[in-house]
Amino acid sequence: MSLDTLTRPWKAFSYGFLDASAKREMRRKILKAIAVPGCQMPYASREVPIARGWGTGGLQATLTLVNPGSVVKVIDQGADDSVNAASIRRFIARVSGAATTLDTVQATIIQSRHRVPEEKLRADQVLVLQVPNPEPLRPVEPNMSVARQMHADADYGRMWLQLYEQIVRSGRVMQGASYPSLVNGRHVMTPSPIPRWDVPKLNMAKHLTILSAGREKRLFAVPPFTRVEPLVFDDVPYRVEDHAGLTCHRSGARGVFMNEIPQEDGTSLHEVSDSQLGVKLLNGEAPGEMWYRDGVFRP
Amino acid sequence: MTQPILRVENLAKSFRMHHLDRSLHAFEGLSFTLAPGEFVLLSGANGVGKSTLLRTLYRSYLPVAGRILYDAPEGEIDLARAADVDIALLRAREIGFVTQFLTARPRVAAEDLVAEPLRRAGQDADSALAEARRWLAEFGVKPELWRAYPTTFSGGEQQKVNLARALILPQRLLLLDEPTASLDAGARSALVRRLEALKQQGVAMIGVFHHPGDVAALIDRDIRLDPKEMAHVAE
Amino acid sequence: MERAAPRLVRAQPLLRMADVSKRYGDVVALEHVSAEVYPGEVLGIVGESGSGKSTLLRMMNLEELPDEGRYSLDLPGVPEHLFAMDGYARRMLRARHIGIVYQNPHLGLLMKNSSSGNVAERLLVAGERRFSVLREKAKQSLEASEFPLERMDAPPIELSGGMQQRVQLAKAIALEPAVLLLDEPTTGLDVSVQALVLDTLKRLQRERRITMVIVSHDLGVIRTMADRVMVMRRGRVVEAGLVDQVFQDPQAAYTQALVHAKL
Numbered sequence: 001m002s003l004d005t006l007t008r009p010w011k012a013f014s015y016g017f018l019d020a021s022a023k024r025e026m027r028r029k030i031l032k033a034i035a036v037p038g039c040q041m042p043y044a045s046r047e048v049p050i051a052r053g054w055g056t057g058g059l060q061a062t063l064t065l066v067n068p069g070s071v072v073k074v075i076d077q078g079a080d081d082s083v084n085a086a087s088i089r090r091f092i093a094r095v096s097g098a099a100t101t102l103d104t105v106q107a108t109i110i111q112s113r114h115r116v117p118e119e120k121l122r123a124d125q126v127l128v129l130q131v132p133n134p135e136p137l138r139p140v141e142p143n144m145s146v147a148r149q150m151h152a153d154a155d156y157g158r159m160w161l162q163l164y165e166q167i168v169r170s171g172r173v174m175q176g177a178s179y180p181s182l183v184n185g186r187h188v189m190t191p192s193p194i195p196r197w198d199v200p201k202l203n204m205a206k207h208l209t210i211l212s213a214g215r216e217k218r219l220f221a222v223p224p225f226t227r228v229e230p231l232v233f234d235d236v237p238y239r240v241e242d243h244a245g246l247t248c249h250r251s252g253a254r255g256v257f258m259n260e261i262p263q264e265d266g267t268s269l270h271e272v273s274d275s276q277l278g279v280k281l282l283n284g285e286a287p288g289e290m291w292y293r294d295g296v297f298r299p
Numbered sequence: 300m301t302q303p304i305l306r307v308e309n310l311a312k313s314f315r316m317h318h319l320d321r322s323l324h325a326f327e328g329l330s331f332t333l334a335p336g337e338f339v340l341l342s343g344a345n346g347v348g349k350s351t352l353l354r355t356l357y358r359s360y361l362p363v364a365g366r367i368l369y370d371a372p373e374g375e376i377d378l379a380r381a382a383d384v385d386i387a388l389l390r391a392r393e394i395g396f397v398t399q400f401l402t403a404r405p406r407v408a409a410e411d412l413v414a415e416p417l418r419r420a421g422q423d424a425d426s427a428l429a430e431a432r433r434w435l436a437e438f439g440v441k442p443e444l445w446r447a448y449p450t451t452f453s454g455g456e457q458q459k460v461n462l463a464r465a466l467i468l469p470q471r472l473l474l475l476d477e478p479t480a481s482l483d484a485g486a487r488s489a490l491v492r493r494l495e496a497l498k499q500q501g502v503a504m505i506g507v508f509h510h511p512g513d514v515a516a517l518i519d520r521d522i523r524l525d526p527k528e529m530a531h532v533a534e
Numbered sequence: 535m536e537r538a539a540p541r542l543v544r545a546q547p548l549l550r551m552a553d554v555s556k557r558y559g560d561v562v563a564l565e566h567v568s569a570e571v572y573p574g575e576v577l578g579i580v581g582e583s584g585s586g587k588s589t590l591l592r593m594m595n596l597e598e599l600p601d602e603g604r605y606s607l608d609l610p611g612v613p614e615h616l617f618a619m620d621g622y623a624r625r626m627l628r629a630r631h632i633g634i635v636y637q638n639p640h641l642g643l644l645m646k647n648s649s650s651g652n653v654a655e656r657l658l659v660a661g662e663r664r665f666s667v668l669r670e671k672a673k674q675s676l677e678a679s680e681f682p683l684e685r686m687d688a689p690p691i692e693l694s695g696g697m698q699q700r701v702q703l704a705k706a707i708a709l710e711p712a713v714l715l716l717d718e719p720t721t722g723l724d725v726s727v728q729a730l731v732l733d734t735l736k737r738l739q740r741e742r743r744i745t746m747v748i749v750s751h752d753l754g755v756i757r758t759m760a761d762r763v764m765v766m767r768r769g770r771v772v773e774a775g776l777v778d779q780v781f782q783d784p785q786a787a788y789t790q791a792l793v794h795a796k797l
Binding site for chain 1: 622625626644647648650651654655656658659663664665666667668669687
Binding site: 314315316317318354358359360361371373376381382383384385386387388389406407415 | 541542543572575733737740761762774775776778779782783785786787790791794
């Protein structure tokens with residue numbers, strides 16, 4: 001018996017880029033995060049070959065979960081074809097050998113920035129969200145040690161106060177993206193900067209959502225079939241963006257979340273904020289089951 | 300004879316003045332009793348300790364020796380040693396102290412000030428207010444002043460408000476510290492009428508009066524305090 | 535002086551602090567201090583700076599723990615030894631049952647939130663989730679504190695010191711606390727404003743019979759506000775009694791000096 005038979009041959013980097021101990025840590029932290037839904041778990045956040053703040057958190061989670069049988073979709077703010085999404089997708093495929101796709105329905109792992117795709121996710125899919133700022137209490141409590149104490153006490157009075165102030169000042173809740181939401185009735189999380197439109201998609205969803213912030217070194221999760229309730233006053237109902245009546249000027253899609261494209265004459269056009277869905281509609285393919293129908297959410 | 304409401308035994312009061320390192324004796328070995336409905340006049344020269352005695356009975360001053368046994372509904376209690384909260388309760392409920400000075404409170408109308416003891420005793424706001432107005436009228440306070448704040452009143456008017464407030468709720472024991480001083484004739488006779496009515500109801504009273512003639516008809520006994528001597532009690 | 539039976543006041547003390555001691559290194563902050571506060575009364579605590587009066591108040595607010603001693607509040611569902619509770623339970627108890635007004639508004643207020651929001655926050659912590667109710671209750675509470683309602687949405691940082699104290703007060707009484715703690719509530723204010731704030735406190739006490747503990751080095755404040763008073767010096771209680779008795783007939787040499795110096 002020689003040493004060769006006991007060890008693997010030397011390779012330039014491990015499978016899936018991250019070394020085994022990094023992935024082990026990620027797996028442990030992901031399991032913890034699933035065990036305590038919405039609670040932020042600190043992790044080491046290794047170096048990956050993109051800059052901090054460009055999706056390193058999501059990338060590390062995806063690299064940990066990926067295997068040669070995975071089908072990976074990367075979407076950046078509703079666009080599969082953005083430079084960042086394309087680079088991350090290519091990188092993942094290169095280091096893991098996993099297949100890639102643009103189609104939400106076919107993907108097993110979906111890494112996304114700032115959106116949840118419009119087609120419904122299934123129990124066998126994992127959504128990985130890139131999170132810039134994981135701490136919902138940061139706007140009200142700059143000291144992160146105190147903020148952790150507040151999470152421990154479920155002391156969210158000031159979180160609610162923020163909403164109160166917005167209604168007092170502006171007559172309505174102004175919080176657009178990353179609407180603070182109570183997970184499993186216990187922890188308030190900021191669901192990355194997804195629009196209000198997307199928050200109901202996480203509530204009692206069939207799929208697992210992992211939210212990971214590489215720069216801030218924190219990750220949290222929404223396990224399948226977990227309550228995600230946006231903080232909302234009993235007498236001021238939660239409202240998603242009023243996009244039901246808009247039509248996509250390229251694909252003709254209606255009743256989905258749109259990007260607004262300002263025109264030179266001061267008007268604006270709208271474009272579906274899920275590029276592959278638009279492509280499907282243009283090609284006359286039937287999209288998968290949708291979260292919204294005619295602009296109304298139906299779980 | 301009925302059970303006395305107050306039994307004072309060997310009461311002594313002196314003031315310890317720490318900065319001078321000496322004591323000032325007010326009175327010593329004072330004993331007397333007071334029955335319900337009895338009106339006792341405290342007399343003696345100026346500075347002999349009449350007001351001091353009243354304040355000691357009210358526990359504004361702490362006695363140095365002796366007992367002040369008060370016949371409370373719950374049983375006999377020694378006012379010289381009773382807990383502060385008990386004294387506070389008795390003051391709110393059944394022991395009144397009437398002085399010539401009003402401690403007016405800002406932004407409280409005269410009628411509210413007078414009605415307060417009744418409301419604290421549980422009477423509803425409207426009837427307490429009606430009663431308060433009746434007594435303000437009785438003591439000769441002009442109706443246009445009822446809603447006004449007594450802080451702005453003249454000394455005489457303040458004193459009338461003060462008397463109305465102090466006497467509106469029938470107490471069991473009243474300590475009177477020169478309530479007639481500087482009162483006009485009308486108010487003085489209203490005061491005497493009220494004191495007489497209270498006496499009829501069985502209120503025990505002990506007081507200092509500049510002009511005892513005002514209340515001569517009410518006086519049952521006279522307790523004379525002598526300077527730095529044992530007090531003489533006369534029937 | 536020993537107290538004789540029978541006791542007339544049947545009620546238990548609402549707040550009871552027994553034999554509390556606290557040291558900071560070699561400095562004695564409190565030494566075997568006991569205090570009882572009965573429902574509906576106002577206890578004043580006077581003393582010069584460093585006498586331990588504020589430390590005692592902070593302990594009543596469960597912000598600080600003593601080295602030894604016991605603290606209880608006679609309220610349903612509240613444990614017997616409050617100092618023995620964990621941090622979470624202490625914070626919850628404080629949020630529900632204790633109101634406090636600090637000398638320094640920065641300690642008690644979120645300076646950049648609206649004034650009404652500062653009051654609403656207390657109600658939010660207690661679980662109120664109706665915006666209209668929050669708004670209405672905040673308004674009522676501010677009104678009871680005689681705060682000008684047209685400024686209710688201005689942040690405290692834009693308000694005068696007197697107004698800030700009124701916001702603190704509105705916040706403190708919003709949940710109808712079992713006990714209201716006042717730590718030098720008027721010390722930082724102009725004399726004329728002081729009188730107005732005291733006046734409001736007095737009126738609230740008169741109308742709602744709120745149990746209060748007020749700490750001040752200002753004898754005038756204690757004299758107007760309190761029913762009973764505790765005089766503290768160097769971490770000990772020098773003298774305690776009815777306010778008129780302590781001020782008119784002080785027993786301890788220290789109290790005499792204090793009363794004669796200040797009155």
